[in-house]
Amino acid sequence: MKSGKALGAVSILLAIISLGLGGYVIYDIYLSPSSLNDSSSIDHWYKESSTYSFDSTSFEYVDPMSFTLELNETSSIYIVFNGFVRFPIDDTYNIVYLRIKINEFYEGREMTLEAESIDFRQRYSFALQYFDPSLPPNTYIISIWARTTADTTTLGEMSLYIQTIS
DSSP states (O other), X not given: OHHHHHHHHHHHHHHHHHHHHHHHHHIIIIXXXXXXXXXXXXXXXXXXXXEEEEOOSSOEEEXXXXXXXXXXXXXXXXXXXXXXXXXXXXXXXXXXXXXXXXXXXXXXXXXXXEEXXXXXXXXXXXXXXXXXXXXXXXXXXXXXXXXXXXXXXEEEEEEEEEEEXX
């Protein structure tokens, strides 16, 4: 009877080890992040600039915040534009609008930053983001555009980051 219990315990132990090894093999081949990256190509672009001042009520290009990308296959794209806005000191209601443009078309939502009755130079941080899961092969010009209802407005400590995965 004793050898039957030992044999049963050894069988259970071997079954648990087999399930663990089988689960690891499935995870490693199909689910692990490293298995996903083997077939993916990841590219990055980054640019930063200290300041940009503008007073236009219609959208204008935020120089030098742009890249030209050549995608050879369908790719997902992630874009983020960070920085801060400084409005002029005044008693009016001021708004800054930010947009991402891809090949002459505005993409994603317009970001709005608002301030009212500013009596000192305040900083308003922003992070404008955009994601497209399947951008077809093509050449793309990606740029940042802004407009304001205020007098001279300043964007500062800006950075533009773009990541594609194909």
